Amino acid sequence: MTKQFAVIGMGRFGSSLSAELFKDGAEVLVIDKNEKRIQENSDFSTHAVVADTTDERVIKELGLRNMDVVVVAIGDDIQASILTVMILKELGAKQVIAKAVTNQHAKVLTQVGADRVVLPERETGIRIAKNLLSPNVLDFIELSDEYKIEEIVASSFMIGKSLRELDIRAKYQLSVIAIKSNGKMNISPFPDDTINPGDTLVVLGEKKLLKKFETKTEKALFII
Known part of the structure; x- marks a missing residue:
């Protein structure tokens, strides 16, 4: 069965990760509040949505808890990153991987339930995509x-x-x-x-x- 992924945040990290997953045949839903970013990544995803994932209703409507993996790659708004991870875990998301921009941010993401936290300086989106597709x-x-x-x-x-x-x-x-x-x-x-x-x-x-x-x-x- 084809694996289903959601990638939230279409910055450089999220874009490279989602494109690599899509290239390898996975179903990929990409999400960002910025419409321009979504337009730029629509050709490298199965579905592309403009949405605010700090809203619990949005996460429910998009069915994110049913995805095999949700990657929270929000880097320009630490509060939104933390809230998104917290809501996803509260709603029963299977596996949540979150991008951190600082060591302190990483600690908080772990505390609110992220299953895995990555620092992009240490791990590239392509490398993580490879690991997700072939554990x-x-x-x-x-x-x-x-x-x-x-x-x-x-x-x-x-x-x-x-x-x-x-x-x-x-x-x-x-x-x-x-x-x-x-x-x-x-x-x-x-x-x-x-x-x-x-x-x-x-x-x-x-x-x-x-x-x-x-x-x-x-x-x-x-x-x-």
Whole structure:
């Protein structure tokens, strides 16, 4: 089922996040009080709405509590950011991720119920979008337009098997260049190295092939 996201606040952070989610096939509702910002982002979203999310009725009418994730990316009005998060959580929103502009703002957002708080200086919208779409992908490095490296959490179908048994290179045309286990990095692992619970695979390959592999590991994650 296609994931549904709402992104509130169409500044630079919210715009890059929503565009990346939309590009990867998610349903994205974008919201901002500024009509010009909504017009600029309407082509990179499923729905675009001019609205004030500090009004509880607006949040109810837009059905935000039914979204898989709501991202509060309001950066120019701290009070509106905090009120929006508070109302969303009071109405039962499943997962609320909020942008903070200062460390103190981050603390308050956590106190009013935000499930995750991000500081844009530390995390880009594109990186967070990637994590939302593929929760098992912890991090990634773009090598070129076609290739990248991803850190992928070991799924249930991998546990207890060796790299030889998984045969990721032959089945998915991807290269496991390292395994993180108990905080230690095993560079250039051997074919007989076994995957343990909690391990992370560092995988190199074409983006389209990594995407297929992500789908496989996500399905396995939900089985655990």
